[in-house]
Amino acid sequence: MKGEKKLPGDETAAQLRSILQVLDSHASAKPVNARNQQRRVDEIRSRITKLVNKEAKKLCCCRLSTAVLTSKEFEADMARPCVVHGRRNLGHLVVLTCTSPDEDNLRVEELVRQYRQG
Secondary structure (H helix, E strand, C coil), X not given: CCCCCCCHXXXXXXXXXXXXXXXXXXXXXXXXXXXXXXXXHHHHHHHHHHHHHHHHHHHCCCCCEEEECCHHXXXXXXXXXXXXXXXXXXXXXXXXXXXXXXHHXXXXXXXXXXXXXX
């Protein structure tokens, strides 16, 4: 239907159908030889890689920066894994502490040190 907005899942399905159409169109268009087969494989690999990377970005929960306010919140951020990368990248850490460090500030410093060590 014209003008109807596609849902993200519909877009992915359409891209997969497009990849399959490329397979079908190349199958009868050119004679089979090693060079043509390699081109087809490279083209399909490229399209699938682009599609996977696009879908992975939607699932990634890594950050460019993280404000560290309390040890409890930071510990929860550290414990949450990224489904794409495994260990979650929290980006640049901005640690906000009191002028007179308390027990929680010391715990935050310890957690930041652990995070940076990997």
